[in-house]
Amino acid sequence: MRGSIRRALVMALTAAAAVVTAVGPAQAQAEKTRYNCPDGAVCLYAEGAPLSSTPTHIWYSYGAHNLSGQYNKHWIYNNQYGWNALAELCTGYNGTGDCGDRLWPQDGVWRDLTPINSVVLRLYYPGEG
Incomplete structure (x- = not known):
């Protein structure tokens, strides 16, 4: 038995x-890529380019990433994992100014980047506002 x-x-x-x-x-x-954006990254695409194109900028690290020479409409896509991994579009350099545009994971936005000078990758904590 x-x-x-x-x-x-x-x-x-x-x-x-x-x-x-x-x-x-x-x-x-x-889970490897979505819209040609690697898993765990935030991607910026060329002016007027579709999400199916190759990103021009790929960021993995938390913190502010300054933009230079980015004008008019672009796609930006947050392919980070974890429910609280944010990408914020800020009007000032180094994550300053108005950072009211938030992209949650697997969220993309078609946005005029003329007034945007930095993209900040960070974690959101409940209750912070």
């Missing part, structure tokens, strides 16, 4: 491992 229980348990664990192995790589591939 003990031998048959052990064999059944080994077979069940082997089958479960096979399912996990089969599902893992498919999920990783699906």
Whole structure:
């Protein structure tokens, strides 16, 4: 009796491992990029270009990223993971001025960047406003 229980348990664990192995790589591939923006990044696209184009700027690190020479309408896409990973568009350099435009994860916006001078990647904390 003990031998048959052990064999059944080994077979069940082997089958479960096979399912996990089969599902893992498919999920990783699906999350790799969205709109040509790598997973975990915030991407800016060329003036007037569609989201299907290649981004001109890709940011991964938290903090302010200053813009230079970006005018008129652009797509900007937040492909960060985690519900509270924000990208904010600010009118001043170094994340100053009006930073009222917030992009939540998997959010994109078609925006006139003429008045925007920096993009800030940061975490949002509930209750901060």
